[in-house]
Amino acid sequence: MSTYSLSDGLASGAPRISRAPLLAAWVKESGAGVAASAAWIAFGLSCLWWEDVGDWSRTHSLGIAAFVIAAITLFGTVGADYLGSAGRALRQRAPWLVALGVFLTLWEVATAKFAWLPLPFFPPPQAIIEVYTDDLPKLLDSVFASVRLQLGGYLIGATIGFLTGVSIGWSRAVGYWVHPVLRFIGPLPATAWLPIAFFTFPSSWSASTFLIALATGFPVTVLTWSGVASVSNAYYDVARTLGAKPSFLVLKVAIPAALPHVFVGLFMGLGSSFAVLVVAEMIGVKAGLGWYLQWAQGWAAYANMYAALIVMSLLCSGAITLLFAIRDRLLVWQKGTVKW
Amino acid sequence: MVAAALAEAITHPAAGAALDIDNVNHAFDIDGAELPVLSDVSISVEPGEFVALLGPSGCGKSTLLRLVAGLDKPKAGTLREDESRIRSPQPSRVVVFQDPTLFPWRSVWDNVALGLEAQGILKSQRQRVDAALDLVGLSAFRNAYPHQLSGGMAQRVALARALVNDPKILILDEPLGKLDSLTRITMQAELVALWQRKGFTTLLVTHDAEEALVLANRVIVFSERPARVKADIRVDRPYPRHRGDPYLADLRRQILGLLGLDATW
Incomplete structure (x- = not known):
């Protein structure tokens, strides 16, 4: 009532x-x-x-x-x-x-x-607009060069890191040999290799690719490894009683179960590889947004620096958005993932 | 097509296999010390029997199931399925664990398809997955993910995932232990119906005497760890059984006595 x-x-x-x-x-x-x-x-x-x-x-x-x-x-x-x-x-x-x-x-x-x-250290908005309208070709060239370098290095690093991580997580023998090397070399910031890389590699391009791959590879390896290692034995027991062979256990049990960890590694690798990219472009590579920043500073063209910084931040943010979109597609089965 | 597959499954039930557990001893190595868990266990199970293994918690029942499944090897003694020695896991002996352990990244249908996929026969046998889902009444949830299911539904999917392989021996490790009491009673009836329809040999670990008596032909009572067979009780009552049946109540009193719990009765 x-x-x-x-x-x-x-x-x-x-x-x-x-x-x-x-x-x-x-x-x-x-x-x-x-x-x-x-x-x-x-x-x-x-x-x-x-x-x-x-x-x-x-x-x-x-x-x-x-x-x-x-x-x-x-x-x-x-x-x-x-x-x-x-x-x-x-x-x-x-x-x-x-x-x-x-x-x-x-x-x-x-x-x-x-x-x-x-x-001129604090240019007005119209000065930055002027950069985008008048210096567009050079800025676009730089964007293109940066994206190419970053993408190549990142894909190589992520692939190698993923494969290494799965191997260490899965095989005791691989772990025995790779783990100490990883512990010794991994924590070293990739930029510390810059001087050596630039004279051992045939070109500054290949040296930078190597460094970006290195910066990406370490976190991807460690997190893939920990993801594979933390898969519950119960999943393997279930799969084995249902007739699964070792290849099935790796491809259909260990890897899908480790995927949330892998994406954390890919995210961290993306962050550290951006840092390496910019430093490598500033020091050795004669192209890209890092180089553009350096060049603009040399000419005291501060508006150009701000313009390049804005583009760089849009690119980095876009890359992370893309990574999260891929993750959300692959991990629809997860509850409560972080929205970027 | 689903109905046809189902009809075929009913008219040609996969016959159960015999199981011989012969003088099995097993122990765990814990920090160098040997902890015996099974002591001279010998059980012979007829094809199609429903055997409940009952014993105090932690006595080694689940360890025995892992040996039967082929997941672990015994320290001594032999286990045989239809005269052939059990050395490794086989889809003819499928386990349903206490936790459903569904793969969270796979939909319900893909979870049930797991065994056929692992054996490389999924492409030609997809209808078996549909039939198994039908059998446990979850066809409507084929595209759901495990986190969307209730506990009872998840355990039904786990059951379908086992049954799709047409096991000769179904190994149940307290599969109803974590369900609420109403769901448990429903699923006990479903288990009996499935077992009667399919004819597989069933091995059920439980520490619920009533559940053992309602479901099984035979109840084997184990001692404290290391587990020995303390009693082997035949339950000659027709199905469906009633919980209030005085014959079962009497058996229950005997069993609880064997477990040292007669004072609580």
Whole structure:
């Protein structure tokens, strides 16, 4: 009986909602979007209101672009209900758009307009935009070179690390010989090999590939090994009573069971190989984003450095996103995996 | 096709195998010291019999099952399946463990298919997997992953994974031990039905006297470790059996007495 009276109360109360809560609800839902639009208008105004203290060619276009973004945000927020998932995504990210707009405005004012931060070490946003528009070919070449070097070294290192890890985890004899070597060489930072690698390998390219593979291989080996070693004996017992041969035990029991560990190794290897990549490019390889950074520094082209850093961080983050996407596909059977 | 396979499985049951356990002694090496677990165990099981092994916890029953499965070798004595010596695991002797130990990375169907896949005959025998899933009533869950199953469902999948191989000897190591009491009673009835339908020889380790008496033709009572055969009791009652049957209650009192628990009765 009491449940009936409760729902009756709710039903009769519903139509009596007044206008004030409606407005409050609208502000709660769309306020951040409107604020974001305002922040980007502020950014646009900060670009166009004052004269630049330096000579940058993209200030006007940047101001216009900021107004365009502000307009899109505003219309998107107002019409979010008609835009489906895009509208929802905009609402969810609106607070970040506010923060970004405020940050860009402060940055613009503090650098290009009043030079509170010393130039040329702190270039304004339009200087970085200028790099992307005017120095694009060289930047793209560098991106391409970095990706090629990283991908080659990483794939070689991951493959060798995985095979070594499975072998050590599976075979006592392999473990006997490989384990001490791994303990001796593995913890050494791969960059410590730089001087030796650069004169023993025929090219700086192959030397860098070797170093990236080394940096990737160690964590992948150790985690694959620990993954294989920690597989419960019960799984092997079950498979053996069902008629499994040793090859089946390795390929269909040990490796799938170890896969969550393997992905932790691949993730750690990716991180340490990025470090090696950049150092190798700065020191020996005459291409890639690391080299671009070094080159820009040599010319005191600080805007180029920031531009390259932003690209580099997008690439590294993208690589990790890709790795996690692959993991989520392969490990759908796991509960509660970390979302990247 | 599933129904046809099922019908075939019913009309041509895989006959059970005889099992001979002859003077088996076994011990564990723990830090150099020898810990005896089985002492002169001799049991002869007829084809198609349902034998329950009952004994105090940790007495060595499960060790005996591992020897029968061929997972371990005895220190002394021999084990034979239909006159051929047991030296290694064979899909004709399949174990269902206390934990379902399903492979979490495989779907229910792929878990049941494990034995056929390991023996390299899955491609031509896929219908056997479907039939086994049908047998335990889990066809609707073929694409589920183990973490989505309840304890009883997981143990049914483990049972299907064993039965799909048409074992001659089914080895059950307290398979119902971790289930709730209602699920346990249901699955006891299912086990008896499957055994009657398929005709395999069954070896069940349990420490529940009632479960042993409801299920088995024969109850073998073991002593404390090292396990010796203390009593070999025939249970001549038709199936389905009733828990309240005074004949079974009487046997239960005897068995608990053998285990030194008559004071609690």
